[in-house]
Amino acid sequence: MTRRSLVPACTLLAAAVLLTGCAGEQPATASASGTVPATGTASGADEVDPTAGSGEESGATDPAGDDGGTSAPSFAADTEPDTAEASADALVTVTDIRTGRHDGFDRVVFEVDGTGTPGWDVRYVDAATSQGSGQPVDVAGDAVLQVTVTGVGYPYDTGVEEYAGPDPLPGQGTETVTEVAYDATFEGTTVAFVGTSGRAPFRVYALEDPSRIVVEVADPA
Template sequence: MTRRAALCPSLLLAAALLAGCGGDTATVASASTGGASAPSGSAAPDTSADDGTGGGTPDDGSATAPPFEGDTAPATQEASADAQVTVTEIRTGRQDGYDRVVLELGGTGTPGWDVRYVDQASSQGSGSPIEVAGDAALQVTVTGAGYPYSTGVEEWAGPDPLPGNGTVTVTEVAWDATYEGTSVAVVGTTGEAPFRVYALQDPTRIVVEVADAG
């Protein structure tokens, strides 16, 4: 992996975004399907009873999620037409059998994402290499993003890179930039492990969970 030059300071797939703190639910689909339905035999994570043993805050995801059925294929979800969001915080944490990375966002509309392993992560605009510790790089591209002066929301400013918080597979998260409607973070991992992505609301979050490497 290579390290980027700093630019501006500044997750089974799909999501049902339901209002109500403590009552969030998310429909998780296979990362390879790009669809909005849960994979056969799985249930949506129970996001109302996170035990907080991982990093972040309650409702960042679920400590009682269904069996991990992710894979290594790209996961994508379109943003709403009115999306103008800014990443305000990034958190990492550990759950039983997988690590979690949470991108919290402020602004309007529903963000989208493109999450995939890349051979070489490169900074938006400049093309400079993004360096991240680990043997693989999981690039998380948030779509429907806006600059802070457009969203009125202060953008996350580090630490960069953000180290894993008791994680096993996730090594760190490197922040790139917001550029022409997208914001990028690169998750360093110990290998190309299966992952899943979903979204939660109140506040808006994109949750990327990476299974323990086999």
């Protein structure tokens, strides 16, 4: 009798536990369903910015993450020349050139090595001609931006290996810059020509560590 009376009690206890367990699962199920909108939002965020991955790929032509300065000057309202003096002790050699695409503009970076701070003279020209020889230089594009780096020395003076190509350097991923044609170093200056799709406003500034001149061409209005 005692044994038989225990069986229903165990059964009732098991049923109570089962009901309690089911009741405890209900909030968890509701919480799980509540995460669905959050997951959808995250997916939506990826869809909103589908260029995030391609932006990294275009950065392959502009590998240094600090190639752009947070204190860059505003784009000029016109297309007039931009110049800056080299330091008195400047003796540098251009070691690398790279291009990159950014929101609203294209960037061309001229990295240098040596001593002192280089200067520049950047302006649109009607035709690209090689300094020294005066021979025409082929540059793809509807306009040509001549970049003259000053305070330059020959590699045997600076002990720095000079940029060796590719030449021309295509503006991969860019919209306004078509290519960069490297000319030569002559009498303290190095010249390169940036082909563009038109005479768009540009800005020029210098950065350090490593030393480089940054030329940015705005998208056509």
